[in-house]
Amino acid sequence: MQIRQPQFFTAPDFWKTTWEEVNTFLGGVQRGQVWEIGRSHSGHALRALAYGEAEILPRRTTYSSAIASGHPEDFYDPGRRQRPVLLIIGAIHAAEIEGTATCLNFAQVMETGKDLRGRSWPVLRQLAEKLRVVLVPLPQPDGRRRAPVRNLIGGTVDDLYYYGQGLFKNGEILRWPESKRLQPIPLDQMEFLGGYYNDAGVNIQHDDFFGRPAPETRALFDLAAAEIPDCILTLHSCGSGPFFIAPEAFISPACQFHQVQVAALVADRHRREGLRPGGGSRTALQGGFYFHTALHHHTGALPLLFEFPHGLEIKPFTFDEILDVGLSLFEEVMRYGVSGRYWPR
Ligand SMILES: [Zn+2]
Secondary structure (H helix, E strand, O other): OOOOOOOOHHOOOOOOOHHHHHHHHHHHOOOEEEEEEEEEEOOOEEEEEEEOOOOOOOOOOHHHHHHHHHOOHOOOOOOOOOOEEEEEEOOOOOOOOOOHHHHHHHHHHHHHHHHHOEEOOOOOOHOOOOEEEEEEEEHHHHHHHHOOOOOOOOOOOHHHHHHHOEEEEOOOEEEOHHHHHHHHHOOHHHHOOEEEEEEEEOOOOHHOOOOOOOOHHHHHHHHHHHHHOOOOEEEEOOOOOOEEOEEEOOOOHHHHHHHHHHHHHHHHHHHHHOOOOOOOOOOOOOOOOOOHHHHHHHHHHHHEEEEEOOOOOOOOOOOOHHHHHHHHHHHHHHHHHHHHOOOOO
């Protein structure tokens, strides 16, 4: 792996994103519950962290069958649950670590009342205590270990694609969205495989969901099936964030409505705080069948995909600003869940 800029491998103490930093943090958690949900292709542990009691509800049938019968409550009846469940999944694309830093700072708020900078978030904590919040800060450890950049602030789009998608042996950087034309990536053609993929070259975001999914995908699907979340928030990053992808085509109109509402509320919060939302404004339904779309059809959860800013030279952000983007995102998504439970559908 190239060191394209040395500052990509340094970060403030509050910005914990590497494999080692995340596991050390999780090892010190006191109030939350930490457990292993599975292993990556190369055998590295995927760990979840939860705040709020789990409520195990009876299940009579599959989601598909419950919908077809006209009785979705046979799969999951939100009226029987005291606290809505929010599942937050961090860096499936493991160079997109801004959400991972946010997950750990959120956990620190739940543990101590303050984020890792020492800043209080009383409203965030009050809202979170009315939910069960399950976090998977590093769901794709293979890529995180292979591309351990701590940030891409001030970087170029080539820097992003190098650490994200990788470099062919012929010297060409593998670019987005060309990278999506190969799944899995042919490892023998790569000089350096970016953090986008597990060690088998699989992009979890577009895995073979109904065929032979990667172990990371299997573990996350099983976690979602066990939790039956009311909402699943997946965290990505790009050069032009912050924004939500909304509304998406392959989900129900009711879920599209929630996606648009959450996106507007979060963008308004970011705009008021000078955090420069944009880059993803949508005027029509978007195609695309993604990991979070598949999770929706697996469990019925409201699927959300948020894009953080990396702070590339095309749209600069500081570490502090990116963390504020993330914690205010969490606060608004949780407020939406507390006030409306992410329902009705
Ligand atoms: Zn991504």
